[in-house]
Amino acid sequence: MRAFIIALLIGLAPSWAASEDFHVEEATIASLHSAIKQGKTTCQQVVQAYLDRARAYNGMCTRLVTKDGAPIPAATGTVRAGAPLKFPTETVAISAILPRFDEYKGLPIDYGRMEPTQSDPAVQQQYGMVTGMPKAGQVNALSTFNVRGERSMSCKADCDLHPSKGSLPKSCPAACDEFRKQPDALERAAELDAQFGRHPDLEKMPMYCVALSFKDVFDTRDMRTTGGADVSYATDAPPRDATVVERLRAKGAIIYAKANLAEYNGGAGNPGGTKGTQRVFGAGSRSSWGGTACNPYDTARETGGSSSGSAASVGANLVQCSLCEETGGSCRQPAWRNGVVGFVVTKGMTPYGGAIGADPYDDRAGIQCRTVNDAARVLDALRSPEHGNFFDPRDMYTALPAGLVPKAPYASFTVPAEKIRKGSKPLAGVRVGIVREYMVKHTANDRAISDRVNDEIRRVLRDELGAELVESIDPKYPDDPAIPNMAYPFQSALAEILPLHMPEYLLSTGADGAPKFDVPGFDIRSRDYLILASEGEAPLSEELNLRSVNRFPATYAFSFDMARYLKRRGDAKVFDWKTLNANSKEYDDQRRIALLNWGNTASLLSEGGTAHMKMRDVMRMVVLKVKYENRIDVFVNPTITLPPARNGFASQPEIHDRPNGRFPTSANVGIPELTVPAGFNDVVYEPEFTLNAAKDNYTNTANDKEQTTLTAPLPFGISFWGGPGDEPTLLRVASLYETATKHRRPPPDFGPVPGGVRDAANR
Numbered sequence: 001m002r003a004f005i006i007a008l009l010i011g012l013a014p015s016w017a018a019s020e021d022f023h024v025e026e027a028t029i030a031s032l033h034s035a036i037k038q039g040k041t042t043c044q045q046v047v048q049a050y051l052d053r054a055r056a057y058n059g060m061c062t063r064l065v066t067k068d069g070a071p072i073p074a075a076t077g078t079v080r081a082g083a084p085l086k087f088p089t090e091t092v093a094i095s096a097i098l099p100r101f102d103e104y105k106g107l108p109i110d111y112g113r114m115e116p117t118q119s120d121p122a123v124q125q126q127y128g129m130v131t132g133m134p135k136a137g138q139v140n141a142l143s144t145f146n147v148r149g150e151r152s153m154s155c156k157a158d159c160d161l162h163p164s165k166g167s168l169p170k171s172c173p174a175a176c177d178e179f180r181k182q183p184d185a186l187e188r189a190a191e192l193d194a195q196f197g198r199h200p201d202l203e204k205m206p207m208y209c210v211a212l213s214f215k216d217v218f219d220t221r222d223m224r225t226t227g228g229a230d231v232s233y234a235t236d237a238p239p240r241d242a243t244v245v246e247r248l249r250a251k252g253a254i255i256y257a258k259a260n261l262a263e264y265n266g267g268a269g270n271p272g273g274t275k276g277t278q279r280v281f282g283a284g285s286r287s288s289w290g291g292t293a294c295n296p297y298d299t300a301r302e303t304g305g306s307s308s309g310s311a312a313s314v315g316a317n318l319v320q321c322s323l324c325e326e327t328g329g330s331c332r333q334p335a336w337r338n339g340v341v342g343f344v345v346t347k348g349m350t351p352y353g354g355a356i357g358a359d360p361y362d363d364r365a366g367i368q369c370r371t372v373n374d375a376a377r378v379l380d381a382l383r384s385p386e387h388g389n390f391f392d393p394r395d396m397y398t399a400l401p402a403g404l405v406p407k408a409p410y411a412s413f414t415v416p417a418e419k420i421r422k423g424s425k426p427l428a429g430v431r432v433g434i435v436r437e438y439m440v441k442h443t444a445n446d447r448a449i450s451d452r453v454n455d456e457i458r459r460v461l462r463d464e465l466g467a468e469l470v471e472s473i474d475p476k477y478p479d480d481p482a483i484p485n486m487a488y489p490f491q492s493a494l495a496e497i498l499p500l501h502m503p504e505y506l507l508s509t510g511a512d513g514a515p516k517f518d519v520p521g522f523d524i525r526s527r528d529y530l531i532l533a534s535e536g537e538a539p540l541s542e543e544l545n546l547r548s549v550n551r552f553p554a555t556y557a558f559s560f561d562m563a564r565y566l567k568r569r570g571d572a573k574v575f576d577w578k579t580l581n582a583n584s585k586e587y588d589d590q591r592r593i594a595l596l597n598w599g600n601t602a603s604l605l606s607e608g609g610t611a612h613m614k615m616r617d618v619m620r621m622v623v624l625k626v627k628y629e630n631r632i633d634v635f636v637n638p639t640i641t642l643p644p645a646r647n648g649f650a651s652q653p654e655i656h657d658r659p660n661g662r663f664p665t666s667a668n669v670g671i672p673e674l675t676v677p678a679g680f681n682d683v684v685y686e687p688e689f690t691l692n693a694a695k696d697n698y699t700n701t702a703n704d705k706e707q708t709t710l711t712a713p714l715p716f717g718i719s720f721w722g723g724p725g726d727e728p729t730l731l732r733v734a735s736l737y738e739t740a741t742k743h744r745r746p747p748p749d750f751g752p753v754p755g756g757v758r759d760a761a762n763r
């Protein structure tokens with residue numbers, strides 16, 4: 001039946017559709033629209049081309065970790081893009097992951113295994129420990145496609161037949177009768193072709209035929225939405241689109257697929273309570289329904305979390321762009337790992353109504369595309385047609401001051417290559433502040449990327465584009481005599497602002513109860529010290545810096561936000577924490593226990609919530625004071641200095657307050673940041689698991705001695721960021737850097753699909 005519908009739609013395509021000139025691989029929004037207007041492709045063919053690529057490249061890329069590494073029987077999963085998932089039968093022995101495992105005496109291991117899912121017991125998924133597969137040729141980036149018959153588990157197969165095929169079978173839920181009236185992606189593309197042909201109204205529909213994936217926390221009325229969880233809802237497609245989906249759909253976008261993710265945006269960890277009875281070790285971004293996403297440049301490695309599938313789907317050319325979500329770094333960190341642009345804007349500018357959150361104060365929709373201009377175009381399309389800005393009645397944070405949003409389109413601030421004269425120094429007069437706090441080479445694994453980004457800043461931004469550089473000061477990073485220091489660094493701003501507005505932070509204690517920020521010769525608890533520090537007459541501790549001020553206790557907001565989301569969704573079967581956990585199945589025991597604990601966390605009182613709100617206000621003052629005192633237009637640093645870890649293996653341990661996944665200033669402060677591909681790195685010092693002295697646990701350990709030269713180099717990114725409303729400046733600088741470097745390169749193992757849509761047009 002599915003093949004018949006596809007053949008019918010392709011058969012209806014106009015004769016001018018067939019062409020060898022247009023390819024979806026590396027296509028921009030502008031090139032797509034140009035191809036449609038020139039008759040080089042149709043919207044149907046574009047969607048079919050992406051489906052062809054998904055069928056070829058969106059399969060499993062992880063193996064089970066078992067006790068002995070013995071093979072397992074073949075198993076199949078849910079249908080994606082017309083074909084069921086096939087799982088590898090080879091497994092990996094745990095002794096290959098955990099050294100000296102024969103001596104381990106800790107909790108039992110939650111070994112890898114295949115089991116039926118909760119949502120559909122007829123299909124299976126991987127549970128327990130898994131690890132990445134080198135050269136898998138698959139990325140597992142997209143978990144659900146807007147394809148009739150497979151886009152919902154509540155209304156699957158014949159329960160989603162087109163209404164023209166007859167009445168709803170009696171065995172189907174009654175809700176499916178309305179659900180199946182919604183066109184799928186191919187049918188919507190056919191509608192657009194029939195209505196507009198070669199003449200789409202791009203002013204009214206600037207996202208015309210742009211095939212988008214959405215992180216599976218954004219509600220889509222025509223696709224399953226579960227936050228990546230294996231939850232058996234009464235109706236797994238929600239009754240209304242999230243605001244970002246709603247607006248992009250109205251602007252002509254193809255609501256094409258849901259992207260895999262770290263379940264529930266990472267799920268805010270574990271609030272504590274019940275203890276687990278089994279252990280799982282290893283890195284990776286994983287969901288119970290979708291599995292683990294893999295990096296298209298090296299499928300044995302992680303994508304970054306939590307918007308893993310969003311970035312991997314864009315990086316591997318499975319979609320045009322993706323809507324990601326960021327709480328602490330979840331758009332930017334997977335963007336650089338997967339070689340794409342990641343754009344997060346001033347908190348409240350991208351609406352978050354109708355989406356599952358991890359912490360509402362931080363959660364924000366972001367954009368991942370292959371070019372800066374495409375990201376800006378998607379942002380423009382998210383403006384409210386009623387208000388002219390980004391206001392969303394379902395998102396209180398979108399009530400922003402009008403002056404933060406320019407009247408001109410954001411895409412107009414990007415600089416196309418044809419407008420750059422050779423040798424013109426287009427960034428002359430622009431002052432760029434290098435943030436050395438985020439370039440410290442804490443371990444051997446930080447060196448290569450830190451040094452490469454430093455070279456990009458000097459060689460491209462300064463020498464080629466003409467920017468004026470100033471650098472911040474960090475005692476752990478050597479001063480560059482060729483670059484002036486900031487006259488007023490971040491340390492000075494912290495000293496001036498923290499003593500008055502957040503003195504309690506200066507008195508923070510460590511796990512041992514000792515003060516974290518003691519200064520020899522001073523009583524940091526005294527008013528006299530606070531005044532002297534604020535006036536620059538007494539030092540701050542060297543441990544107090546831009547990295548450390550981004551660390552504070554967790555909040556319990558996830559407990560509230562999930563309960564509110566379920567109430568608003570109004571499902572008949574899953575409507576609160578109790579019914580959610582009763583109808584869910586988790587990928588391992590630790591994840592199961594975490595969600596049970598969240599369900600039992602009734603109180604919302606937390607130190608972290610208050611500290612976070614105060615620190616955001618403090619840090620906005622700090623950032624803007626440094627910016628204006630030094631006349632800085634944009635800040636720059638590596639998006640992160642660590643290469644991606646291997647899925648299932650150890651990750652880099654934290655040191656000197658360097659978080660492993662992201663530099664969280666822009667997320668915590670709610671300010672814009674734009675990461676752009678900055679090159680490729682082939683130097684890695686693989687972190688290791690180390691069995692502790694008691695032999696009951698493993699710790700992540702840095703490896704500073706054994707260098708690995710990668711045969712498949714991995715992308716890294718450079719970040720441009722600023723204060724609230726600085727998006728136009730970031731777009732200009734980032735687009736100029738992008739044009740000057742052209743670092744984006746598609747992953748070599750995910751090229752064009754032989755026998756794809758062009759052959760289909762002739763069948």
